[in-house]
Amino acid sequence: MTAFQVEVRVMPRAALLDPQGQAVQHALAALGFEVSRxxxxxxxxxxxxxxxxxxxxxxxxxxxxxxxxNPVTEDFDVVVRSA
Amino acid sequence: xxxxxxxxxxxxxCEVETLHAAEEAGSDAYYVxxxxxxxxxxxxxxxxGGFSYGDYLRSxxxxxxxxxxxxxxxxxAAGGPVLGLCNGFQILCEAGLLPGGLLRNAGQHFVSRPVQxxxxxxxxxxxxxxxxxxxxxxxxxxxDGRYVxxxxxxxxxxxxxxxxxxxxxxxxxxxxDDIAGITNAGRNVVGIMPHPExxxxxxxxxxxxxxxxxxxxxxxxHPARAVRVLGDHLRV
Numbered sequence: 001m002t003a004f005q006v007e008v009r010v011m012p013r014a015a016l017l018d019p020q021g022q023a024v025q026h027a028l029a030a031l032g033f034e035v036s037r038x039x040x041x042x043x044x045x046x047x048x049x050x051x052x053x054x055x056x057x058x059x060x061x062x063x064x065x066x067x068x069x070n071p072v073t074e075d076f077d078v079v080v081r082s083a
Numbered sequence: 084x085x086x087x088x089x090x091x092x093x094x095x096x097c098e099v100e101t102l103h104a105a106e107e108a109g110s111d112a113y114y115v116x117x118x119x120x121x122x123x124x125x126x127x128x129x130x131x132g133g134f135s136y137g138d139y140l141r142s143x144x145x146x147x148x149x150x151x152x153x154x155x156x157x158x159x160a161a162g163g164p165v166l167g168l169c170n171g172f173q174i175l176c177e178a179g180l181l182p183g184g185l186l187r188n189a190g191q192h193f194v195s196r197p198v199q200x201x202x203x204x205x206x207x208x209x210x211x212x213x214x215x216x217x218x219x220x221x222x223x224x225x226x227d228g229r230y231v232x233x234x235x236x237x238x239x240x241x242x243x244x245x246x247x248x249x250x251x252x253x254x255x256x257x258x259x260d261d262i263a264g265i266t267n268a269g270r271n272v273v274g275i276m277p278h279p280e281x282x283x284x285x286x287x288x289x290x291x292x293x294x295x296x297x298x299x300x301x302x303x304x305h306p307a308r309a310v311r312v313l314g315d316h317l318r319v
């Protein structure tokens with residue numbers, strides 16, 4: 001078994017309103033930073049043991065499907081690297 | 084008298100009012116802790132409001148994996164009535180017992196205020212004491228109440244009259260099509276964002292009590308098809 005670090009990025013669906021992103025965008029504008037769009041998501045870092053990178057990736061995707069992301073409202077991507 | 088299980092998760096905070104409202108309506112109501120796998124012969128299950136598991140990750144996302152939820156899913160699959168109030172509605176969506184999801188209010192703020200609602204479906208175990216099209220007032224108190232679903236789901240909900248309640252006049256959270264509550268295809272699982280348990284004995288109205296009185300109606304636990312055959316004139 002090898003130690004892997006899995007990074008999961010979960011983002012609200014692009015088509016859906018992201019009021020948190022809008023609030024951040026407005027706050028940035030108030031500070032003089034003009035940004036055309038802000039979206040706020042989640043970044044999770046998981047330390048896992050797996051036989052291979054492929055297995056670690058498959059397990060991370062299964063975790064996203066079941067718990068870490070809501071398929072109705074969110075998209076996710078997974079990056080796996082050796083710890 | 085129906086046996087009503089009020090499920091309590093860590094972070095649930097509306098269970099006392101919910102239990103009281105069910106008792107006032109004549110039910111034999113009792114708490115079931117989230118770690119229990121047995122609903123103790125419940126006729127009806129209620130998932131009350133609150134902030135289960137601190138709303139960590141997403142509202143309702145962690146509660147849906149509690150041991151008790153296996154029993155709730157089995158109860159629903161057997162046609163048993165299930166009501167989700169606020170956080171309970173969020174849990175039912177996360178558990179896949181209701182379609183769609185509930186996202187952060189469009190205005191970002193937590194909204195705690197009375198709202199006007201139109202009751203759109205009265206052939207459910209929790210709304211049969213209302214008149215279709217009736218406007219009622221109930222309080223809302225939530226940060227994640229903006230209902231969203233894909234276009235196909237929305238078309239199906241509307242086409243099969245599965246929107247149970249809709250905000251009238253003012254939409255407090257930006258919910259799609261002003262949706263405040265829905266039911267499943269079997270019409271035995273209902274989720275609503277408002278808090279009927281907080282308006283059962285108000286000085287200026289007690290519409291919330293009728294949600295709980297509906298559970299005690301004679302035909303409340305019959306399959307939806309049988310209810311439709313009976314017709315509205317035979318309702319208790």
